Amino acid sequence: MLSNFVGEYKILQREKLYSFARHQLPADDSDYIDLRAKQFLLDDSNSIAPQLLSIKTRTKYSRLADFTALHIFVVSLRCEHSCPYCQVSRQSEDRDSFDMTEEVADRSLELTFQSPSQNIKIEFQGGESLLNFDLIKYIVVQAKKINEKVNKHLGFVIATNLAPVTHEMLLFCKEHDIVISTSLDGPSDLHNKNRPRPGKNSYEKAIEGIRLVREVLGQDKVSALMTTTEASLNRVKDIIDEYIKNDFDGIFLRHLSPYGFAIKTKSYRAYSTERWLDFYKEGLQYIIELNKMGVPFREYYACTILSKMLTNSDPGFVDLMNPSGMGIAAIVYNYDGSVHPSDESRMLAEMGDNTFRMGNVLENTYEEIFSSEALVKPLEESFTLSAPMCSDCAFESFCGADPVYHYATSKDFLAKKPESDFCHRNMSIFKYLICLMEEDPYVKRLFFRWAHRS
């Protein structure tokens, strides 16, 4: 597989590759014509190729300067669930210790609107964010008031397990066009096993909450995320069927991350990367079969990668960005005012590691926070185009730097890529997606639609 600087790729038979490398591929060969069309080669008939490639490169990096669109407000660490893989939540009634105050929220909003991005999305997270719903209401009203002067595209998301949701809360969401992101790990037995809460009814609460959100806000105003635990590994079809049963049009098959309680409770090491890849591939095959049978359904991680492979625009997914999306695409204002460049890095901080702590909203200015060593150093050190193995990897354009993951697993922002599970996992997925497309024209057409979100 050959790829160019913007991630367009071309599969060549080995003999053709050698011939191309020796400048001996005939100009009338169909692969030669393809390579020329994608600016892999320059000859007398395409002198405009460098300009075309630079336009594509500019397009690819255009979103990068759209500095910090996603602003995550951790309004409370409190939660009534006790999920073993959860990174941060506290089972506590102590609002003073674990809830964000209006003072922290006000200052975080000031910083939010200093971001040059014209698009500002404020996401409320926890703990269980709805346990501090009064503060969510305060932040939404204040943000809209500030936005009257600056007129940005402002949106809101509440990440919640939906157990505490009420009709009144959703009426407020409707009034302010707030969308909901929730958790659904699979069928009842699996979901309730993964997500214990008093009453052992997390699944029932989530499903009832999803129904209520759709009734009040509309069908497309709720999305769901799943986390793969050891108990999920043999259940991928059940999990996908559960999403279809609940009228979702896709699923994000996520692996566990090496942060917080997932490390402490050993859930992160409960399965290997290989085992998760088997789970992922089985799930993706099943989704393709469903599409062939006329059931439109997507896998969102594949959609993100395919968008990088098959279009010139970058979806801006934090884990798959270079430079890393930390601080650039997303920023986290923690309940206590500390600022972190990603959700994962605040999880490290909750476990006592403040390597990525950029400052505190009550003590530091925007300039101090965004020029802090905690942000700039990992961004620079993890830059993949300067990294051994990444710099000449054909998949580099599809991949990302993810210094938080590499720091969490090896105490090194860059890490040695042959030892990196992140590298192994993503390279395996890239190869798998390309093989599927090359082997089956139907899959190629399907993936093209996924990439273009059509």
Added chain:
Amino acid sequence: MTEVIFDKAFFSPETLKKAGYRFIDQFSVEFSSTEQSYVCRLIFKTNKTTEAIAALVKDFRNEVLDQDLRERIKQETEPVRNLILAHAFSKTSLVPHE
């Protein structure tokens, strides 16, 4: 104490120092040189078996290679790295605008 030798034609003293620093919790390194080589004497903090020493020497050699490549590629790609990172921060108030 164990000696590990690197050819001067392939590695710089900075690379060896960076690699040595990564193992500061396991051993300290004493550096010296001959006409053709750099000699690293690894002095272990605690008593180690022959197998454990061999494994650490292997890790140290890998680390030297990794650090060497990091340095070289970092230098080669400095213009593109600076350009892309500068572009990322270009609209913020961190960059003075005229």
